[in-house]
Amino acid sequence: MLDKLKIPDHHYLHDGHSLRSWLLTKDHKRIAIMYLMSISVMFFIGGLFAVGIRFELATPQGDFVTADTYNKFFTMHGVIMVFFFLIPSIPAVLGNFLIPPMIGAKDLAFPRINLLSLYIYWIGGIFTLYAMISGGVDTGWTFYTPYSATGSNTNVVPTAIGIFIAGFSSILTGLNFIVTIHRMRAPGMTWFRLPLFVWAHYATSLVQVLGTPVIAITIVMLAVERGLGFGIFDPARGGDPVLFQHLFWFYSHPAVYIMILPALGVMSELISTFSRKTVFGYSFVAFSSLAIAVFGFIVWAHHMFVAGISTYAAMVFSFLSFSVAIPSAVKMFNWTATLYKGAISFETPMLYAYGFMGLFAIGGLTGLFLATLGLDVHMHDTYFVVAHFHYIMVGGAIMSYMGGLHFWWPKMTGRMYSEFFSRVSAIMVFVGFNITFFPQFVVGYLGMPRRYHSYPDEMQVLNVMSSAGATVLGLGYVLPVIYFLWSLKYGQVAGPNPWGASGLEWQTQSPPLTENFLKVPIVDREPYDYEHLVAKEKHLV
Amino acid sequence: MSGHVSPISLYITIFMALMVLTGLTVFAAFIDLGQFNFLVAMIIAAFKAALVIWYFMHVKYASKLTKLTVATGLFFLAILLGLFLVDYGSKAFTQLPPFLS
Amino acid sequence: MSNAVVHADGHGHAHATHHSALQHHFDTMAQQKEAAVVGMWVFLVTEILFFGGLFAAYMVYRIWYFDAFAEASRSLSLFWGGLNTAVLIGSSLTMAMAVRSAQTNKRTATVNWLVLTMILGAVFLGVKVIEYADKFEHHHVPGYNFQWASHEAPAAGAPSTLLGAGEHAPATEGAAAAEGHRELSLNADQLQLTTQIYFSLYFTMTGLHALHMIVGIGIMLVITWMAWKGKFDDQYYTPVEMAGLYWHFVDIVWIFLFPLLYLVERHV
Numbered sequence: 001m002l003d004k005l006k007i008p009d010h011h012y013l014h015d016g017h018s019l020r021s022w023l024l025t026k027d028h029k030r031i032a033i034m035y036l037m038s039i040s041v042m043f044f045i046g047g048l049f050a051v052g053i054r055f056e057l058a059t060p061q062g063d064f065v066t067a068d069t070y071n072k073f074f075t076m077h078g079v080i081m082v083f084f085f086l087i088p089s090i091p092a093v094l095g096n097f098l099i100p101p102m103i104g105a106k107d108l109a110f111p112r113i114n115l116l117s118l119y120i121y122w123i124g125g126i127f128t129l130y131a132m133i134s135g136g137v138d139t140g141w142t143f144y145t146p147y148s149a150t151g152s153n154t155n156v157v158p159t160a161i162g163i164f165i166a167g168f169s170s171i172l173t174g175l176n177f178i179v180t181i182h183r184m185r186a187p188g189m190t191w192f193r194l195p196l197f198v199w200a201h202y203a204t205s206l207v208q209v210l211g212t213p214v215i216a217i218t219i220v221m222l223a224v225e226r227g228l229g230f231g232i233f234d235p236a237r238g239g240d241p242v243l244f245q246h247l248f249w250f251y252s253h254p255a256v257y258i259m260i261l262p263a264l265g266v267m268s269e270l271i272s273t274f275s276r277k278t279v280f281g282y283s284f285v286a287f288s289s290l291a292i293a294v295f296g297f298i299v300w301a302h303h304m305f306v307a308g309i310s311t312y313a314a315m316v317f318s319f320l321s322f323s324v325a326i327p328s329a330v331k332m333f334n335w336t337a338t339l340y341k342g343a344i345s346f347e348t349p350m351l352y353a354y355g356f357m358g359l360f361a362i363g364g365l366t367g368l369f370l371a372t373l374g375l376d377v378h379m380h381d382t383y384f385v386v387a388h389f390h391y392i393m394v395g396g397a398i399m400s401y402m403g404g405l406h407f408w409w410p411k412m413t414g415r416m417y418s419e420f421f422s423r424v425s426a427i428m429v430f431v432g433f434n435i436t437f438f439p440q441f442v443v444g445y446l447g448m449p450r451r452y453h454s455y456p457d458e459m460q461v462l463n464v465m466s467s468a469g470a471t472v473l474g475l476g477y478v479l480p481v482i483y484f485l486w487s488l489k490y491g492q493v494a495g496p497n498p499w500g501a502s503g504l505e506w507q508t509q510s511p512p513l514t515e516n517f518l519k520v521p522i523v524d525r526e527p528y529d530y531e532h533l534v535a536k537e538k539h540l541v
Numbered sequence: 542m543s544g545h546v547s548p549i550s551l552y553i554t555i556f557m558a559l560m561v562l563t564g565l566t567v568f569a570a571f572i573d574l575g576q577f578n579f580l581v582a583m584i585i586a587a588f589k590a591a592l593v594i595w596y597f598m599h600v601k602y603a604s605k606l607t608k609l610t611v612a613t614g615l616f617f618l619a620i621l622l623g624l625f626l627v628d629y630g631s632k633a634f635t636q637l638p639p640f641l642s
Numbered sequence: 643m644s645n646a647v648v649h650a651d652g653h654g655h656a657h658a659t660h661h662s663a664l665q666h667h668f669d670t671m672a673q674q675k676e677a678a679v680v681g682m683w684v685f686l687v688t689e690i691l692f693f694g695g696l697f698a699a700y701m702v703y704r705i706w707y708f709d710a711f712a713e714a715s716r717s718l719s720l721f722w723g724g725l726n727t728a729v730l731i732g733s734s735l736t737m738a739m740a741v742r743s744a745q746t747n748k749r750t751a752t753v754n755w756l757v758l759t760m761i762l763g764a765v766f767l768g769v770k771v772i773e774y775a776d777k778f779e780h781h782h783v784p785g786y787n788f789q790w791a792s793h794e795a796p797a798a799g800a801p802s803t804l805l806g807a808g809e810h811a812p813a814t815e816g817a818a819a820a821e822g823h824r825e826l827s828l829n830a831d832q833l834q835l836t837t838q839i840y841f842s843l844y845f846t847m848t849g850l851h852a853l854h855m856i857v858g859i860g861i862m863l864v865i866t867w868m869a870w871k872g873k874f875d876d877q878y879y880t881p882v883e884m885a886g887l888y889w890h891f892v893d894i895v896w897i898f899l900f901p902l903l904y905l906v907e908r909h910v
Contacts, residue, residue, distance in 0.1 A: 210613070214692070217693070230784040231839050238707070552738050563900075604679075614686070618690055
């Protein structure tokens with residue numbers, strides 16, 4: 001049966017071969033592919049800085065680079081990974097590619113704005129890379145004032161402008177998704193028939209649209225203070241540096257949910273597909289995405305417990321921070337319940353999904369430690385925090401992104417990658433990740449502060465473990481590049497639905513047509529009706 | 542299909558109302574109302590903004606989704622300003638009176 | 643629920659006549675227009691929060707440094723501010739009339755109202771130039787040449803330690819909040835610093851507002867040209883309407899900026 005499958009003659013990749021047909025395309029799938037290439041480049045640039053950081057921390061002395069260079073390393077690592085990889089990763093690549101076919105639409109509501117967002121992303125990226133090459137920036141990705149306003153003599157403003165510009169790309173993507181999900185659904189595709197991936201992206205888009213403008217205005221205020229000598233945040237000019245932190249975290253805490261919410265959406269797809277079951281408690285999982293998006297906006301000051309906010313405000317924000325755990329836990333429990341008595345299989349995407357569940361649980365629960373006011377005073381700005389957010393962002397968001405990429409790769413390219421090597425890579429990523437970041441919980445709890453390039457001798461064992469793990473992790477990320485590229489030419493033809501998944505995007509050919517479907521589909525089934533699919537398979541056998 | 546066409550007289554009325562309210566807000570600023578000066582100014586401004594949104598921007602005739610979008614924006618603006626006040630307000634509130642400190 | 647309706651009439655499209663402005667991925671003009679309106683409003687929501695960040699900063703400093711804000715605010719010209727408010731409200735009326743003309747197939751009227759709106763926008767910006775020039779003359783532009791001269795000339799040297807150091811020492815938490823308290827009168831040094839914060843916010847707020855107006859006029863130039871070419875009719879006038887929404891939003895921002903900046907405390 002497999003050798004009968006062949007790549008269809010007409011699909012979006014064959015709709016013009018010139019560079020122009022790519023650069024001026026309005027097809028959401030081609031834009032997603034270009035995003036995939038761009039963010040992959042950014043991921044490896046950001047990764048290089050991480051290599052530098054781990055190399056320096058292999059020994060207690062600051063011997064590989066100077067403290068100033070080290071400051072630039074972790075700043076550029078943070079800036080590139082947060083603003084140019086994690087935030088666009090799942091929405092701009094997987095969301096862009098999949099939302100229209102998932103809801104039965106021909107394209108996003110505003111195809112030209114979609115292309116514009118890619119160009120804006122490129123311009124922002126070029127600004128930031130320019131700032132990096134011409135001297136870098138050393139404020140930390142948080143740009144805290146007054147250091148960033150008056151203290152640092154590095155390229156603060158070009159980097160900030162790069163982030164400002166890239167923010168518009170994020171806003172436009174979110175805007176496009178919101179309107180698309182509201183207005184472009186196929187007949188019969190009611191809200192409660194939407195895949196949970198789409199719900200998660202809807203929630204993400206809300207955060208993008210509501211949060212990003214605040215970081216934009218914060219950057220404007222920082223730029224006028226630094227560039228024109230206005231007094232806004234600088235205490236020497238009567239300003240309040242804590243105000244900057246408030247404004248910064250009003251966006252940057254919800255930004256964490258821009259990274260993790262789509263990852264949660266991918267998880268729902270993976271877990272139901274590979275356990276051949278309906279997602280347990282569909283509406284709870286759907287609404288928990290919205291709840292996370294809204295709660296995400298009322299917890300930001302837990303980043304500032306020791307920054308000089310009032311004790312009462314700290315208590316309020318500590319309490320509110322715990323509320324985010326509720327919808328997150330709802331999802332975790334519902335996925336576990338989905339797995340229960342499912343026909344579970346262990347293909348690569350599912351390996352990533354398992355990795356995600358373990359790591360996200362650890363990352364989420366250590367978040368509760370940090371939300372606890374008294375404990376945070378001890379843990380603040382230690383490696384415990386670093387480990388915590390890497391468990392969420394790398395262990396959560398990137399694991400899920402990799403899982404999603406492996407899951408939809410056959411849909412995007414029409415071909416399968418090597419199952420053996422992809423499993424090896426998934427295991428390497430999981431093992432390498434834990435060796436890298438688990439010691440950081442310990443070393444942080446022992447009191448090692450973040451952002452220093454030297455540390456006491458007795459902490460070397462844990463730091464060497466961390467650096468060694470990072471090597472494994474890095475190799476685990478390079479391997480997919482090789483077998484994905486290999487699969488483009490030599491991979492087995494996948495056919496429309498290699499996983500036997502139920503979503504609408506699997507009903508069309510792989511790779512899809514430019515207009516996704518031959519005719520507008522009419523949806524008459526509930527989502528994740530694997531009971532129906534399994535029954536049909538059995539009947540056929 | 543072509544959307545609701547409002548009569549010219551409505552637009553003129555709204556314009557006049559906005560001008561009168563502008564005059565009123567200037568007038569109110571010259572009366573000493575203590576803390577309420579600010580409140581009065583903001584209520585008038587909010588009322589003017591509501592008139593513009595409702596009639597000039599046609600939200601009155603727009604879909605429920607559009608109305609919901611406007612409300613969402615204002616709701617999150619309220620979160621932004623409100624939670625800022627939780628910190629900055631309680632800083633003032635927790636401060637000891639001068640004779641105790 | 644309205645989606646079902648949109649799609650229901652959308653799927654008879656095989657025998658419906660297509661408007662030339664209908665894009666391929668939409669089924670009907672109604673669906674396309676509704677998508678544009680919602681998309682524009684989502685964009686305006688981002689604008690609300692963009693200016694919201696500035697309003698938050700304004701709120702904090704106004705609470706802290708009320709006296710300085712009141713005094714600096716009195717240095718602004720109520721005449722120019724009031725005039726600009728009237729001009730901008732007038733331009734909102736002309737913009738609404740432009741949209742109405744487009745809705746009712748009146749091509750020349752659409753163009754005329756749009757041109758009138760742009761003229762009023764330009765008048766606003768002209769007045770803003772007069773006001774800014776006045777600030778330059780009086781050294782009210784924040785930065786190294788800033789000088790608050792209404793009181794005695796500020797003492798040279800280091801800025802006030804009270805403002806610089808007070809707010810971060812845990813023991814005096816909340817002290818900063820009291821600095822702007824009415825009973826504390828600010829000395830010349832403090833006034834120099836805190837009025838500068840007012841003017842920093844003044845220039846950032848009005849500057850960004852003016853920038854939005856310049857962008858708005860740019861958009862309107864394009865729209866006017868399109869209207870002149872007869873691209874719009876009662877079935878398709880979405881660009882005019884979108885430009886209108888944007889322009890009205892800019893007007894609303896000014897409706898708030900006017901009392902916040904010009905009318906802090908006028909009755910003294």
